Amino acid sequence: MRWDWIPTYWPDFVDGLIITLQLLSMSIIIGMFFAIPIGLVQVTGPRWLGRIAQGFCTVVRGTPLLIQLWLLYYGLGSLFPSMPWIRESWMWPYLRDAFPYALLAFSISVAGYEGEVMRGAFKSVPKGELEAARSFGMSRFTILRRIWLPRAFQNVLPTLAGEFVLTLKATPLAATITVFDVYGVGTMVRQETYRIYEPLLFIAGIYIVLTGIIVLFFRWLENRVPRAV
Amino acid sequence: MQHTLKSALKSTVLAASLIMVSGLSMAEIRLGVDTAPYPPFSQVNASGELVGWEIEIGNALCEVMKEECVWTPIAWDGIIPALVAKKIDAIVGSMSITEERMKTISFSDKYYNTPAALVAAKSSGDMDGSPESVKGKIIGVQVSTTHQNYTEATYAEMADSIKTYQAFDEHNQDLVSGRIDAVVGDSLAMAPFLESAEGQAFEIKATLSDTAIFGAGAGAGIRKEDNELREKFNAAIKEIRDNGTYAEISKKYFNFDIYGE
Structure with missing residues (x-):
């Protein structure tokens, strides 16, 4: 075992780690922002909107993330030559960079998987609690904000923790579209030093630590919310 | 019943030992090539076969070395580790001979050189x-x-x-x-x-x-300790250059001398 390459590549690993964390946190925030309404409309209706949400979840969960990522990055990229004006537009710096595609693909993925989780979560809140809230004269929005959403989240916090750990471990896919995350740096080390075990073990260790942080954070969060009796 | 079972067992053992013996006498050379297409050097055609200039040259080299060769496609970033780990015996995949790579593996003489x-x-x-x-x-x-x-x-x-x-x-x-x-x-x-x-x-x-x-062009990547195999490759490259096989294969693909100076 040789570890003398670590000091040389340390700055690259820090850069890669920042990219990984950005991709993970931003896609979770954007994804959850859409996952909540996607879950909700499937329970409350209107029916046609629920159907669309259901279809979205089915498509996202039914196709490999790698294919979604490549469809977005190389698929859209192949259309650019037929639209020369796009290179002059304000969007071009973003369309050119690989990170926005990774962020979009991961956000869609989080929205799809967690939309399904949230559907179950909203459904699992006992009807009696919502009826009680209504009889207190709460408006529909207040019920959602004060009762329904918090109770739904409370039920699925452990599930979400597991889902976000899975999202973390999917982030190396971004390296296939030139996003230089922590896995990408590990690959570079492998290619430049011809060492295999040590860089792989090293990045495996990084992912274990990150997973540990996510799990601990959610355990802390679970303990903070009062349990229903 | 007993009898047929016994004879079936016998023939199975016989077949197995035959395979083992033939396996020993004709150890094949596993040639590593990039999984990604690299036309016109190597690519997989519509019927799933490896084709290209480099594949033909590799086969010609094996022929004059009188060896059985099998092509083993391997992802490029893992091809040197695969050679070192003895998953393959030689890299015939347009690999440039460089100082950096010579620290880990050795090379045959070049078999082509393009800028x-x-x-x-x-x-x-x-x-x-x-x-x-x-x-x-x-x-x-x-x-x-x-x-x-x-x-x-x-x-x-x-x-x-x-x-x-x-x-x-x-x-x-x-x-x-x-x-x-x-x-x-x-x-x-x-x-x-x-x-x-x-x-x-x-x-x-x-x-x-x-x-x-x-570097000096592309050569076959070979494990450092495999001196015998490297010498065989060098002799084979020289032979197909001399007997016209090299030129014959090359003119199907290129309209200039790919061997370089």
Whole structure:
């Protein structure tokens, strides 16, 4: 075992780690922002909107993330030559960079998987609690904000923790579209030093630590919310 | 019943031992080649067979060495580790002979040598291969290649950035989409792309040479301790050069001498 390459590549690993964390946190925030309404409309209706949400979840969960990522990055990229004006537009710096595609693909993925989780979560809140809230004269929005959403989240916090750990471990896919995350740096080390075990073990260790942080954070969060009796 | 079972068992044992014996006497050479297509050197055709100049040359070498060879496609970034780990016995995959790689493996004599090229859109006028001419440009290269080393050594300072790709066809796709302004790759490997419909708007801006980085050409990568195999390859390369097989195969693919000087 040789570890003398670590000091040389340390700055690259820090850069890669920042990219990984950005991709993970931003896609979770954007994804959850859409996952909540996607879950909700499937329970409350209107029916046609629920159907669309259901279809979205089915498509996202039914196709490999790698294919979604490549469809977005190389698929859209192949259309650019037929639209020369796009290179002059304000969007071009973003369309050119690989990170926005990774962020979009991961956000869609989080929205799809967690939309399904949230559907179950909203459904699992006992009807009696919502009826009680209504009889207190709460408006529909207040019920959602004060009762329904918090109770739904409370039920699925452990599930979400597991889902976000899975999202973390999917982030190396971004390296296939030139996003230089922590896995990408590990690959570079492998290619430049011809060492295999040590860089792989090293990045495996990084992912274990990150997973540990996510799990601990959610355990802390679970303990903070009062349990229903 | 007892009898048939016994004889069936007997013949199975016999067959198994035959396979073992033949396995011992004809140890095959496993030739490693990149899984990604690299036309016209190696690619998988519609019926799933490996074809190309390099495949034919490899087969010709095996023929004069009187060895059984099997092609083993391996992802490029793992091909040297696979050789070291004895998953393959030789790399016949357009691998340039370089000092850097010689630290880990050894090489046969070269079997071809083509220059690297800077490829960009025809409309991007003044690119001539000099570091100044790529100022503010984004350059794509395949990861873990001599082209990457050259690009980083020569263009890193002036270029906007260097993007590395896992496979050759991926940086060409991004060149077409306009995400990168130029690509540094093998001139010959770029030829089919430049002839394709998507490649029409692009051309070779300059050929690049730097023996220290690009090395002496492409040779068969062989484990350091396999001196016998390396000598066999060297003799075979010389033989197919002398007996005209090399020229015969090459003229099907190229209209110039790919062996180089």
